[in-house]
Amino acid sequence: MLAKTPPMGWNSWNTFGADISEKLILETADAMVEKGYRDAGYEYLVIDDCWSLKERDAEGRLVPDPEKFPHGMKYVADYVHSKGLKFGMYSCAGLRTCAGYPSSYDHEYVDAQTFADWGVDFLKYDFCNFPATGNCKARYHRMSMALKATGRDILFSACNWGQQEPWKWMASIGAHMYRSTWDINDSYKSFRDIALSQIENLCMSGSGCFNDPDMLVVGMYGNGNVGFGGCTDEEYRTHFALWCLFGVPLMMGGDIRNLNETSRNLLLNKELIALDQDEECRPPYLACSSANNTNDQRYFFIRHLSNNEFALAYFNFTDKDGSVSYAFSGAFEEIGIPYDCGYGLELTDMFTGENLGVKRDYFVPEVEAHGCRLYRAKLVKV
Numbered sequence: 308m309l310a311k312t313p314p315m316g317w318n319s320w321n322t323f324g325a326d327i328s329e330k331l332i333l334e335t336a337d338a339m340v341e342k343g344y345r346d347a348g349y350e351y352l353v354i355d356d357c358w359s360l361k362e363r364d365a366e367g368r369l370v371p372d373p374e375k376f377p378h379g380m381k382y383v384a385d386y387v388h389s390k391g392l393k394f395g396m397y398s399c400a401g402l403r404t405c406a407g408y409p410s411s412y413d414h415e416y417v418d419a420q421t422f423a424d425w426g427v428d429f430l431k432y433d434f435c436n437f438p439a440t441g442n443c444k445a446r447y448h449r450m451s452m453a454l455k456a457t458g459r460d461i462l463f464s465a466c467n468w469g470q471q472e473p474w475k476w477m478a479s480i481g482a483h484m485y486r487s488t489w490d491i492n493d494s495y496k497s498f499r500d501i502a503l504s505q506i507e508n509l510c511m512s513g514s515g516c517f518n519d520p521d522m523l524v525v526g527m528y529g530n531g532n533v534g535f536g537g538c539t540d541e542e543y544r545t546h547f548a549l550w551c552l553f554g555v556p557l558m559m560g561g562d563i564r565n566l567n568e569t570s571r572n573l574l575l576n577k578e579l580i581a582l583d584q585d586e587e588c589r590p591p592y593l594a595c596s597s598a599n600n601t602n603d604q605r606y607f608f609i610r611h612l613s614n615n616e617f618a619l620a621y622f623n624f625t626d627k628d629g630s631v632s633y634a635f636s637g638a639f640e641e642i643g644i645p646y647d648c649g650y651g652l653e654l655t656d657m658f659t660g661e662n663l664g665v666k667r668d669y670f671v672p673e674v675e676a677h678g679c680r681l682y683r684a685k686l687v688k689v
Contacts, residue, residue, distance in 0.1 A: 309462050310483035312584045313517050314556045316351025316395065317344070318431070321493070321522050321560025324532035325357035325406060329376045332383055336390045338564040345392055347575050348584060349559060351429045351462070352387050353395030356406045363409055368421050369398075384426035395429030396422055400446045400467070401436035410436070412446070415453040423457035430454065434467040443471055444480065451481035464519065464556075474508045478516035484556050491521035492535040495677055498524065498546045499624055502553070509553055509590035519556050523547065526561040526570030533560075540569050544658070545622065545679045547573055551583035552591050552610060552620045552681065578657040578683065585612045591620065594641045605674075609642045609684075617684040619654065623674040639668050644686075651689040657681040665689060 317335060319327050336352055339345045358380075360370045371380050380396070387394040398418060399410035411418040411432070422430060432450055437443065447465050454461045465482040467473055468489055477485035487508060488501045501520045512518035525547050529537025538546065550557060559574060566574070573579075591610035604624040609617055619642075644650055651667035658681065667689050672680045 308515065309460055310517060311514050312586065312588060313554055314351060314429075314462060314464075314484060315347075315349045315558070315580075315584075316353060316393070316429070317349060317559040317563060318353040318355055318395075318522050320355035321491075321524060321533050322527060322531035322562050324355075326532075327354060327357060327375060329378060329383055333386055334564055336387050336392055339392060340390050342563065342566075342571065343575055344559070344563060345390070347577070348580055349557070349574075351393045351395050351558070353397070353429055353431060353558070354383075355397045355431065356399075356404050356433070357408060358397065359408050361408060363414075367414065367417060369409060369414075369418060380425040380427075388426060393428035394426060395431065395462075395464075396425075396427050397431045397433065398422075398450075399433040399435055400443070400450065401434060401441075402438060403436045405433055405435035411450060415450045416456060419450065419453035419457050419461075422454075422461065423459040427459075427461060429462040429464060431464045431466055434470065443467060444476060447477070447482065448480040455481065466519075474511040474518060478511075482516055484517045484519045486521060487518045488520050490533070491524060492533040493524040493527045493529055493531070493537050494535045495538050495542045495545075497535065498538075498542075498549070502549045503624075505553070506593055509555075512553075512555065512588075512590060514588045517556055518553070519558075520550065520553070522558040522560040523550065523574075524560055525574055526563075526566040531560075531562070539677070541675060542677050543570065544573060545677060547576075547579060548620065548679045548681055549622070551579040552608060552618060554583055554585065554588055554590060554610075557583055576658070578660070579681070582610070582612070582618055582657065582681070582683075585610075587611070587613045591618070592642075607641070612683075615686065617652070617686075618657070619652070619670075619682045619684050621672055621674050621680045623676060623678055625676055627676045639666075639670070644668070649688055650686050652684040653687050654682040654684050657683055 384394040466486040473485040591608040596606040608620040646668040654663040
């Protein structure tokens with residue numbers, strides 16, 4: 308089964324944009340193995356836009372740019388596969404790709420077969436330059452059918468930017484993940500606003516077809532194709548924690564050949580990855596928030612996990628400096644554990660591994676501005 312849990316991997320766009328090459332992709336494949344990303348679960352290596360020539364060949368097929376990919380895509384795919392990874396590529400449902408290259412509009416079946424012949428395992432399918440009178444759902448369904456007609460297992464990543472509420476229909480047309488929002492950029496405001504926009508839609512995301520709030524910007528620090536000022540280490544931690552709590556695809560977007568130790572350790576955090584990949588694939592429940600107060604945006608989530616465990620997550624989206632306590636009560640009554648039920652929660656910090664012991668009816672951590680706290684929790688008698 309494809310996408311039994313949220314897909315994990317790397318995509319070229321956030322850092323490199325059009326500046327891609329065979330050398331870059333092969334070096335990135337090496338880095339995914341040598342730096343531990345593959346063994347942590349990041350298995351897809353995806354080339355985004357700008358990989359082809361501007362015109363098709365005489366037989367109507369897409370042609371890799373020979374200056375960027377002198378040995379062709381089958382060679383690249385074979386190298387990626389030799390590293391124990393899976394290979395992904397990009398096309399578009401509109402008349403041209405976002406960067407103006409040939410799309411798969413009216414070429415769905417020939418392009419799907421071309422991708423299969425090259426050994427592609429993942430297709431990101433964008434939405435730029437879509438005709439005003441076109442049928443979005445029908446076009447995405449057509450590519451889904453074309454991919455299945457090849458007989459090859461190709462994960463279908465439908466990137467229509469949240470148009471026509473894709474969480475309501477993408478699973479029914481065969482997509483394995485679907486972009487639910489506008490493009491992310493490397494800024495705190497961008498990932499925060501994207502995450503908050505999807506809280507109510509996560510209940511329709513799950514095994515086989517996942518809500519995709521876009522790629523990760525962890526470790527970019529304002530560099531690359533979507534720089535926009537960058538984030539602090541605390542903000543990157545919040546970004547990664549949100550994606551893992553939400554149980555959505557983890558597609559790295561930084562230059563993983565050269566990430567610093569802080570960013571690498573965050574992306575390889577076993578507890579957070581296990582949270583994202585929990586086999587039950589349940590969305591988090593928003594227990595309470597202070598979001599109605601425009602000066603005070605703080606959120607408390609619980610997520611039900613396998614093995615009768617839970618995740619508790621606290622986020623402080625205010626701009627206040629220093630530590631900020633939560634304005635709401637913090638009582639476990641809000642997550643279904645009344646004081647007199649005879650149970651409490653044993654908490655373990657997902658970032659540090661520290662066991663905080665058993666909390667009976669109340670727990671309110673202090674959380675820095677733009678920061679978060681995540682805990683794995685078990686119900687115990689008290």
